[in-house]
Amino acid sequence: xxxxxxxxxxxxxxxxxxxxxxxxxxxxxxxxxxxxxxxxxxxxxxxxxxxxxxxxxxxxxxxxxxxxxxxxxxxxxxxxxxxxxxxxxxxxxxxxxxxxxxxxxxxxxxxxxxxxxxxxxxxxxxxxxxxxxxxxxxxxxxxxxxxxxxxxxxxxxxxxxxxxxxxxxxxxxxxxxxxxxxxxxxxxxxxxxxxxxxxxxxxxxxxxxxxxxxxxxxxxxxxxxxxxxxxxxxxxxxxxxxxxxxxxxxxxxxxxxxxxxxxxxxxxxxxxxxxxxxxxxxxxxxxxxxxxxxxxxxxxxxxxxxxxxxxxxxxxxxxxxxxxxxxxxxxxxxxxxxxxxxxxxxxxx
Amino acid sequence: xxxxxxxxxxxxxxxxxxxxxxxxxxxxxxxxxxxxxxxxxxxxxxxxxxxxxxxxxxxxxxxxxxxxxxxxxxxxxxxxxxxxxxxxxxxxxxxxxxxxxxxxxxxxxxxxxxxxxxxxxxxxxxxxxxxxxxxxxxxxxxxxxxxxxxxxxxxxxxxxxxxxxxxxxxxxxxxxxxxxxxxxxxxxxxxxxxxxxxxxxxxxxxxxxxxxxxxxxxxxxxxxxxxxxxxxxxxxxxxxxxxxxxxxxxxxxxxxxxxxxxxxxxxxxxxxxxxxxxxxxxxxxxxxxxxxxxxxxxxxxxxxxxxxxxxxxxxxxxxxxxxxxxxxxxxxxxxxxxxxxxxxxxxxxxxxxxxxxxxxxxxxxxxxxxxxxxxxxxxxxxxxxxxxxxxxxxxxxxxxxxxxxxxxxxxxxxxxxxxxxxxxxxxxxxxxxxxxxxxxxxxxxxxxxxxxxxxxxxxxxxxxxxxxxxxxxxxxxxxxxxxxxxxxxxxxxxxxxxxxxxxxxxxxxxxxxxxxxxxxxxxxxxxxxxxxxxxxxxxxxxxxxxxxxxxxxxxxxxxxxxxxxxxxxxxxxxxxxxxxxxxxxxxxxxxxxxxxxxxxxxxxxxxxxxxxxxxxxxxxxxxxxxxxxxxxxxxxx
Numbered sequence: 001x002x003x004x005x006x007x008x009x010x011x012x013x014x015x016x017x018x019x020x021x022x023x024x025x026x027x028x029x030x031x032x033x034x035x036x037x038x039x040x041x042x043x044x045x046x047x048x049x050x051x052x053x054x055x056x057x058x059x060x061x062x063x064x065x066x067x068x069x070x071x072x073x074x075x076x077x078x079x080x081x082x083x084x085x086x087x088x089x090x091x092x093x094x095x096x097x098x099x100x101x102x103x104x105x106x107x108x109x110x111x112x113x114x115x116x117x118x119x120x121x122x123x124x125x126x127x128x129x130x131x132x133x134x135x136x137x138x139x140x141x142x143x144x145x146x147x148x149x150x151x152x153x154x155x156x157x158x159x160x161x162x163x164x165x166x167x168x169x170x171x172x173x174x175x176x177x178x179x180x181x182x183x184x185x186x187x188x189x190x191x192x193x194x195x196x197x198x199x200x201x202x203x204x205x206x207x208x209x210x211x212x213x214x215x216x217x218x219x220x221x222x223x224x225x226x227x228x229x230x231x232x233x234x235x236x237x238x239x240x241x242x243x244x245x246x247x248x249x250x251x252x253x254x255x256x257x258x259x260x261x262x263x264x265x266x267x268x269x270x271x272x273x274x275x276x277x278x279x280x281x282x283x284x285x286x287x288x289x290x291x292x293x294x295x296x297x298x299x300x301x302x303x304x305x306x307x308x309x310x311x312x313x314x315x316x317x318x319x320x321x322x323x324x325x326x327x328x329x330x331x332x333x334x335x336x337x338x339x340x341x342x343x344x345x346x347x348x349x
Numbered sequence: 350x351x352x353x354x355x356x357x358x359x360x361x362x363x364x365x366x367x368x369x370x371x372x373x374x375x376x377x378x379x380x381x382x383x384x385x386x387x388x389x390x391x392x393x394x395x396x397x398x399x400x401x402x403x404x405x406x407x408x409x410x411x412x413x414x415x416x417x418x419x420x421x422x423x424x425x426x427x428x429x430x431x432x433x434x435x436x437x438x439x440x441x442x443x444x445x446x447x448x449x450x451x452x453x454x455x456x457x458x459x460x461x462x463x464x465x466x467x468x469x470x471x472x473x474x475x476x477x478x479x480x481x482x483x484x485x486x487x488x489x490x491x492x493x494x495x496x497x498x499x500x501x502x503x504x505x506x507x508x509x510x511x512x513x514x515x516x517x518x519x520x521x522x523x524x525x526x527x528x529x530x531x532x533x534x535x536x537x538x539x540x541x542x543x544x545x546x547x548x549x550x551x552x553x554x555x556x557x558x559x560x561x562x563x564x565x566x567x568x569x570x571x572x573x574x575x576x577x578x579x580x581x582x583x584x585x586x587x588x589x590x591x592x593x594x595x596x597x598x599x600x601x602x603x604x605x606x607x608x609x610x611x612x613x614x615x616x617x618x619x620x621x622x623x624x625x626x627x628x629x630x631x632x633x634x635x636x637x638x639x640x641x642x643x644x645x646x647x648x649x650x651x652x653x654x655x656x657x658x659x660x661x662x663x664x665x666x667x668x669x670x671x672x673x674x675x676x677x678x679x680x681x682x683x684x685x686x687x688x689x690x691x692x693x694x695x696x697x698x699x700x701x702x703x704x705x706x707x708x709x710x711x712x713x714x715x716x717x718x719x720x721x722x723x724x725x726x727x728x729x730x731x732x733x734x735x736x737x738x739x740x741x742x743x744x745x746x747x748x749x750x751x752x753x754x755x756x757x758x759x760x761x762x763x764x765x766x767x768x769x770x771x772x773x774x775x776x777x778x779x780x781x782x783x784x785x786x787x788x789x790x791x792x793x794x795x796x797x798x799x800x801x802x803x804x805x806x807x808x809x810x811x812x813x814x815x816x817x818x819x820x821x822x823x824x825x826x827x828x829x830x831x832x833x834x835x836x837x838x839x840x841x842x843x844x845x846x847x848x849x850x851x852x853x854x855x856x857x858x859x860x861x862x863x864x865x866x867x868x869x870x871x872x873x874x875x876x877x878x879x880x881x882x883x884x885x886x887x888x889x890x891x892x893x894x895x896x897x898x899x900x901x902x903x904x905x906x907x908x909x910x911x912x913x914x915x916x917x918x919x920x921x922x923x924x925x926x927x928x929x930x931x932x933x934x935x936x937x938x939x940x941x942x943x944x945x946x947x948x949x950x951x952x953x954x955x956x957x958x959x960x961x962x963x964x965x966x967x968x969x970x971x972x973x974x975x976x977x978x979x980x981x982x983x984x985x986x
Binding site: 024026053054055056057058060063070071073074075076077078079080081084087088089090091092093094095096098099116117120320323324327328331332333334336337339340341342344345346347348349 | 394397398399400587590591592593594595596597606609610613618620622639640641642643644645647649650651653654657658659660661662663664665666667669683684686687691777778779780781822823824825826827828829830831832833834842843
């Protein structure tokens with residue numbers, strides 16, 4: 001049995017694996033400098049940790065630059081159609097508990113055309129791991145604004161500035177009853193792999209938002225969160241059970257004020273004990289949601305990364321299996337002739 | 350319960366004449382809250398049990414409860430039963446049961462003069478008459494003079510019969526359909542006990558309602574037996590049918606059973622991804638009851654997710670199915686295209702209804718044929734098969750699964766509203782006679798790379814069927830990636846090469862065309878062997894066409910008929926059959942979609958006979974159309 005609880009029904013690997021085992025023979029065709037390369041390397045480096053055979057891993061993607069991802073992994077893979085990967089993966093994961101099923105999607109794929117499937121996958125809690133590459137732009141169609149683009153963005157389709165208000169994927173997922181929601185950054189390999197491990201261990205649907213750079217159409221969209229000079233001031237690293245504090249000198253923290261809202265405060269002024277401790281396992285998603293609202297869409301100030309929410313709820317596929325098993329325990333496995341006969345027949349002699 | 354000749358309390362004997370009929374068509378019509386469908390179902394069940402051949406036609410509005418007493422709210426159920434084999438629910442009723450003025454007004458036009466009309470007089474109030482625009486009460490003026498009218502105070506007699514039972518007046522009135530059923534059961538000598546059994550089961554947990562329904566049924570029976578208004582009682586002998594065990598069945602459950610049988614015969618778990626839609630939802634309902642077969646039904650967030658999940662299940666080795674009606678197909682088109690590109694088994698059930706758009710949700714039509722054939726981007730061939738009768742939905746579903754699994758392709762199964770809800774007796778098949786469907790999963794590499802190492806090519810085709818290998822995740826050494834982008838012939842790697850795309854497009858087409866090799870030759874029914882006119886149909890028009898041919902032949906004319914189940918690809922001998930007749934008539938419940946396909950493929954001029962009235966063809970009208978063609982055709986050389 002794999003050490004990951006969500007993979008309890010997946011056969012274990014018979015020998016140790018390395019990142020090389022997960023590289024396919026296909027030439028990688030993203031633009032040079034694309035953030036997708038870093039994510040691919042991180043995923044290939046992480047997969048051996050699952051301790052399962054590569055034939056029991058499936059990557060399903062939609063349409064967009066990120067959705068080429070499955071071609072580059074030597075596992076089973078399906079490059080499907082725009083926005084529908086969560087639906088397709090739901091059918092696969094529901095019928096095949098012996099597989100580790102991953103969905104690769106982007107901000108356009110998951111949040112525009114596929115928004116409905118995303119929220120329903122999350123509420124159903126199928127045993128799927130959804131990696132949402134968010135670059136705040138449409139890359140494959142050459143540079144239109146996306147549902148995570150900041151309002152006012154100048155793009156090919158919005159020469160005078162976009163008028164759409166944007167989605168916050170973490171807030172959306174929490175509102176959609178997600179049991180696991182996390183955020184990480186393409187260039188922070190260690191953090192990315194840590195979040196992947198937490199997602200893989202979770203039984204049910206896990207949504208991982210990955211801030212990813214499109215160096216052609218939206219270069220440096222997340223740069224303030226990556227630049228060593230600025231990131232310390234902006235990034236809030238969520239650690240389970242720890243007081244939420246950040247800043248270059250850890251001088252800032254997050255505290256709940258009497259009106260119930262979260263505020264960024266100076267630790268020196270309020271003391272460490274006044275800070276809230278992060279609890280991704282809290283039944284109530286209120287804290288996770290409030291944390292997701294801290295960040296500024298434009299300046300990226302107060303941007304939390306890490307696991308926002310990680311709670312237990314029986315996965316849809318488990319419930320499906322249990323329901324079938326209980327019916328079969330009661331009625332036995334089906335009798336086809338009996339079904340066809342029914343209860344209301346007559347004989348012609 | 351008093352029987353004929355038995356002494357009643359009053360101390361006199363009732364002896365009524367018994368008349369033997371060979372066939373009867375009854376139509377029950379009432380408000381959509383009056384329970385007409387249940388009344389019809391019960392009468393059908395009694396009739397099936399007596400061994401009559403039968404065919405039924407429910408006809409109900411899309412609204413669950415349209416405003417009471419209005420024309421829009423009329424719900425009807427027609428049943429044709431006979432002592433011989435019959436093919437349709439009948440063109441026009443011999444008996445019309447009208448539970449209110451709206452039902453009378455909506456249905457009287459179909460009742461030929463001289464036929465029986467049973468009306469519930471209690472509902473003919475000024476208010477109800479006004480609702481449907483009757484200026485005077487048709488029961489009092491001479492407008493019903495040409496019919497045998499039986500005025501029955503159904504509601505008040507029902508309420509009176511239930512006076513000892515502790516239920517509200519409203520609940521008592523609701524039992525009037527059981528009074529009507531009891532009366533008709535007496536009139537046509539239907540058995541009595543099975544309805545009592547049925548009611549005992551249905552209302553087991555509501556003893557008052559149970560008592561009320563039984564009392565109403567018995568009161569209706571007694572009324573029929575004692576009233577002088579019904580001078581005769583009718584009997585209809587059982588029909589001669591092949592030896593065997595029979596049950597009555599409608600198309601939707603038959604189709605569901607066919608899918609379960611396909612799951613058993615292929616050893617593949619059945620996964621249904623579906624979104625509720627009329628008139629297909631009953632397939633979802635039926636399949637969701639049979640988890641003992643390992644059936645998984647997922648009510649998806651939308652039509653697209655329904656088929657997406659089904660395709661995902663197929664990718665994992667399940668028998669993926671999605672069920673819907675026309676509007677749902679419009680939404681599923683992109684995923685069907687993906688299934689064509691991925692070359693994975695998938696069954697798409699379209700229970701057709703009137704269109705375009707929302708159209709006529711509860712009415713039948715055959716107007717999705719070209720949508721099934723061509724409703725996708727690119728060259729995207731999909732096999733299309735259509736059942737011809739309610740029970741044939743079972744066989745057609747098994748056949749759809751055979752093609753889907755053998756050829757790794759999505760398959761369209763085109764049912765329609767008439768097949769879905771209409772019923773007929775079905776000789777229960779012997780499950781041990783069903784063929785096995787071999788999924789024939791790939792288990793080992795099938796190719797050597799440049800260095801001589803074994804590798805797996807997901808698009809290396811079977812030389813006979815043209816099908817690609819189905820390698821399901823979890824199979825060691827066969828890891829591969831597939832997708833909607835064009836693939837290199839054989840290796841399956843992404844390819845934008847012009848010649849490769851041309852080759853792959855033709856390979857996909859020829860794979861589907863090749864299915865014709867496994868389709869039985871089309872047979873023509875031409876009893877005299879010298880007919881010069883052929884009538885050809887598909888789908889649910891089978892019954893009306895067959896009945897029309899009998900009418901034509903009974904008048905001394907010759908007509909050949911044939912019915913196609915496989916519309917893509919066509920049976921191999923279809924072209925030769927078409928070429929051997931002077932004239933070919935194709936009746937369809939659309940404006941000529943199969944005609945268009947036949948003209949395009951065989952360059953044969955088709956005479957279309959087309960209606961989109963939401964109802965099956967009337968066989969007499971169809972017979973007239975055939976006779977017109979025969980008579981204008983001129984003498985054979």
